[in-house]
Amino acid sequence: MDELELELENRIKNLMWTVSGDYALEFKPDLAAFARSRYVALYDGIKQGAFARYFDREAFSMYLVKKIYLHGMEAPLMQLAQLCIEFAVSARITAEREGVATIRRKACEDILEMDFARLQETLTGRLKLALFKEVLNGKEPATARMRNWMDRIEELEYAESTMDIIRTTDTLYNEIADPYFERRHGSLETVLAVTNEELAEFSWKDYLKEEELEDTLETYLDQVAQNMTNLDMLEQAEKEEKPEKKEDKKRVLVVDEKALERMYSYVERNYGKTFLTEMEEKRVNQLMCRGIHGDCSLYFTRGILKTPVLRNYQYEYARKQKDKNLYEYYDNHRIVKNNIRILTDMLKKTLTLREEAEELLSDRGRVLPSRLWRIGRSEDARVFERCLYQDSGSFVVDVLIDASGSQRSRQGQVAIQAYILSEALSNVGIAHRVMSFCTFWDYTILHEFRDYDADRRENSNIFEYVTSSNNRDGLAIKAAGYGLSAREEEHKILIVLSDGRPYDVILNRPNARNPQPYHGEYAIKDTGFEVRKLRSQGICVLGVFAGEEKDLAAEKKIFGKDFAYIRDISGFSPVVGRYLMKQLEKDT
Known part of the structure; x- marks a missing residue:
């Protein structure tokens, strides 16, 4: 032979x-x-x-x-x-x-x-x-x-x-x-x-x-x-999306530990180390990655610049992109500062109204001598007065930003708008978290720029915003909602900036776990389901759409009536500011 x-x-x-x-x-x-x-x-x-x-x-x-x-x-x-x-x-x-x-x-x-x-x-x-x-x-x-x-x-x-x-x-x-x-x-x-x-x-x-x-x-x-010249088709081709038969939905995935470890280390090298412990990461994935996301994983990181494994190409690219974002900020420094001031004033006025004392008749409190005659003579025997105060600290906000490749052309503008919003929320003392999300291989990466109770100096981390790969919106929204649900505040708000087009088609590479391609109606229905699920739990969800007009119908399906269409990314912080004011005014 x-x-x-x-x-x-x-x-x-x-x-x-x-x-x-x-x-x-x-x-x-x-x-x-x-x-x-x-x-x-x-x-x-x-x-x-x-x-x-x-x-x-x-x-x-x-x-x-x-x-x-x-x-x-x-x-x-x-x-x-x-x-x-x-x-x-x-x-x-x-x-x-x-x-x-x-x-x-x-x-x-x-x-x-x-x-x-x-x-x-x-x-x-x-x-x-x-x-x-x-x-x-x-x-x-x-x-x-x-x-x-x-x-x-x-x-x-x-x-x-x-x-x-x-x-x-x-x-x-x-x-x-x-x-x-x-x-x-x-x-x-x-x-x-x-x-x-x-x-x-x-x-x-x-x-x-x-x-x-x-x-x-x-x-x-x-x-x-x-x-590239082989006529024979021996390689496995990327399949077109087809309706699944019920018997085909359950699949047994055989991925050896070595392959999993290699995949994880690659994500770690290109997105930075995770800030979760192994047990925390495992627990979150068990809770979140179920159903149609069963073959996926969540990866929480503070970014490759904060927690690098090594100085590779991705590290240098992220560093250069941060510099570009900062240059764009410095070029528009006065406009940005003015927008922060305007948004802060809008929120402060609304919060001032909330904090004004509201006097109510009650069965306890301070005695009102003018009403004592009612005792024994009237069914309305309330002779006390109580002062109720609204608490601005009862609000918490999560800002979730699409960091897939579709945002590449406007990375600097997205970073600036998120920074304006974060600075204004810090100025009025509202706890908030800012994260971006993208999907690479089986991992949906959630890059946390600042946590809810972080010092305002952490707001500048937003300029480390960098885009890549795909976006599995449903899983990212589900994970953000999980963090919000754990907060003690009474009023919870999630703001999502996206292009209205969930898209996560896993690359056909060796050792990838290949979940069903996540795009089209399949992905839109899943993302909409996660939004409605959060709303049923009392979380207000606003979708801010920065995509093309042809995708507006998909955005409406996902977010319903609570969505805003901005033709220019510079409209992001004003739109979000008006929505926040609306939520703050609800109980005043």
């Missing part, structure tokens, strides 16, 4: 070297693919050589790595890259070598025969099926949307540069696999702007096998470069 495998490997390598004309080109043939179909394995080798000859193989593989670094999903990205490369090189190489056309047709036939059922399960798979059918049978009927995607891939036959392939791959990924990618993580320019230093600092261990862990970035680059 060893001799046979060596012979096959040499045969495929020779094909690649002959086509590319570069005998120094490194390539490890996929012999497992050869066992399934020799035509697929041979054609993959030919494509490797052709792509290296006509285009910049390193530039394209580097683009893929950068896209994955910015939270692109590896499986669908690789599938689309494979299709784009296939149509960019096939016409060129078949024009030069007629025999390649036969190998290509045989490879397409084998893929359709072996993987038809599996390809039908995903949108990228159905696109692959449609394209390969046209390779074999010519033009076939397709939906307008599918035809649009097919035409763009087939047009790569005329691609003049590697950048043409990159643009098409990126556009198709953003349309097919992750329509929210650009909004959350940035455009193609943002992807290409990622530096080699940033990539080198990132841990690629979770993408590699144990035996490949040395020189991880280089190893992963090599892996991507080899996989």
Whole structure:
């Protein structure tokens, strides 16, 4: 078997070297693919050589790595890259070598025969099926949307540069696999702007096998470069969301302790150490992470700048973002101070009204001589007067801020608005907590900037606000409500700043626990349920919406009548101030 495998490997390598004309080109043939179909394995080798000859193989593989670094999903990205490369090189190489056309047709036939059922399960798979059918049978009927995607891939036959392939791959990924990618993580320019230093600092261990862990970035680059031309679909694809059958809802997850530990340590390195003890953390997760959040975990931290594990790329990025937030604050220093003063005065006036004594007739208190005649002569025998005082200390406020990638373009403004609100609440002596939330892998990270009874100097921690990844709003709101419920104050208020679009699609990475994709109607219903549950417990919940108008309907479903739409983030603190005044005035 060893001799046979060596012979096959040499045969495929020779094909690649002959086509590319570069005998120094490194390539490890996929012999497992050869066992399934020799035509697929041979054609993959030919494509490797052709792509290296006509285009910049390193530039394209580097683009893929950068896209994955910015939270692109590896499986669908690789599938689309494979299709784009296939149509960019096939016409060129078949024009030069007629025999390649036969190998290509045989490879397409084998893929359709072996993987038809599996390809039908995903949108990228159905696109692959449609394209390969046209390779074999010519033009076939397709939906307008599918035809649009097919035409763009087939047009790569005329691609003049590697950048043409990159643009098409990126556009198709953003349309097919992750329509929210650009909004959350940035455009193609943002992807290409990622530096080699940033990539080198990132841990690629979770993408590699144990035996490949040395020189991880280089190893992963090599892996991507080899996989991006593979025609065979052996990797597990990201599934589209489908309605679950009742019998499929309960799943047994087998995750070994080593994998869990590695995942936890990665979160710790990139978000800072947790401030909870192991027992406290376990207890909170047992209480909160149930039902549809059963495969998730909560992670409470004061941030990577306060409790770093090491000075990695994420630490430097958070430090730079804090500086940017502070620069924006200093640029608007006078406006910010004025807004704090206005909001403080608004709250003080309302609290002054609450603190005015209210005199009531009672059966105890100070005697009123003018009413003594009523004793024995009237049913209303109240002859005492009592003074009732409202207590401003009976209020507690929680401010919860969406820190997912969708807020990236306005990080400084969000930090400033949260700071204005926190300063005003500190000025009038109302206990409050400020946290941000985002979701990375299975962990919903709650970054606490200041606790309820913290010194006002802690308010400046808000400038450490930094965004990343996804947002599991339902779980974050549930966790914030849990903290509020434990407070002794009579009146509890939760304010949530979000874009009205809960979105947590877990990346398809080794050792991830992969809960059901959390987005669309499924996520909106869950978030709305958690809001209504808190309100039933007497907690006032205000949703402040800072997203796009098309998402207003979703925000209304989540928060009902108690939500505010702000077209500009600068409206956050005034809107919240008016809402707080309304709550303070309720019992006056």
